[in-house]
Amino acid sequence: MASLYDFASLAEKSRKQSNMPMNLYFDNAATTPMSDKAMEAYIRTEREFFANPSSVHAEGIKAKKELERIRRSFASMLGVKEECLFFTSGATESIASVFSSLLFMQPGKAIISRIEHEAVASWLPVLSYHGWKTEEVKAKGGFVRPEDLASALTPDTKLAAVMAVSNVTGAIEDIEALVKTVREYEKTSKRKIFFFSDSVQALGKIPYSLSSLDIDGASFSAHKINGPRGIGLLYLKNPSAFRPLSSAGGQERGKRGGTENLPAIAGFEAALAEWLEDADTKRHRIQGMNAMLRETIASLDLPILSPENASPYILSFASPYPSEVFVRMLSDKGISASSGSACSNNAKGESEKIMQAMGIRSDNARNAVRLSFSNDTSEEDAGYLASAIKEICNG
């Protein structure tokens, strides 16, 4: 009898053999399809470790052992202690856990960058409502400058948050320099500032090392690296000071209540291991496709909105039409791309605001199209995309 996994590949085969329209997928910063290895790990774990890891019978203990084996594996892949890692339902929940824990403190000041994803930015009005002072630091050209962060710091600052890689343009922030700025300030203020970095678009996609960055917290998501949806990770350097969203059930050492999604956690592990294997070579290949598309776009005199040294996995440019029109034209050619950041229902409005904060002209922001790649993006598909862009632009 065919296994569940065989059914998935049979379905894929029949899709290819049928006359279904071609779909070339260039929206990997929004989400990625699950890889075969992640799917296999997911299905195997669901079958072999179906019991609740909190149950005290043999099957429960077996599931718990598997959960802790996977946590150790993440700790070794990320170069941190396993006690610092907590599985969540995704980056949005990881971020919510950090920001909601501020509400248990005496109000102070929270600083975030103006280019944060809504999962972070949406917390500012909540904090203000609870008496916190908030400030958004500018990011001209897409980058938060240490001196701008420095001038926002005050003795009552309790949190500073800057994302590692922009989901809109792929701009890579200098987190090392920004953390250093905060740590220098702490020496004079003698008060601890929690430095948080939403690292969803960094994991596996740029050289990124939690062990060498002196940050206090970070969020990650599986579905951006060919893992399952609805599973994420929260890194906390010092978990003891942290108040959870819910401690009901006592899972994740009391820091995240709720039955653990073990198959998804296993799928996430398999996906990350695959992304980190030979990561430089994979990145180099994506960089090649990115460069080819940049050349195509530049030859059409269209402004490229991603900085030169951005993550190779994201390339934003201003199309000649409003972004939703251009995205629709690409879609008619069997190509999925995105207008703006497309990881939320309000993607366009959100990314236009972020682009304005980056100093991108509003007409270019309105026409912005984001192409995003994954390690399974082929040169052939990128070549077809380049021809489709040329065809649309040359009428």
Ligand code: PLP
């Ligand atoms: N942060 C960034 C930078 C993102 O790109 C996303 C993607 O949607 C998120 C947070 C939210 O992640 P999740 O879908 O895992 O909640």
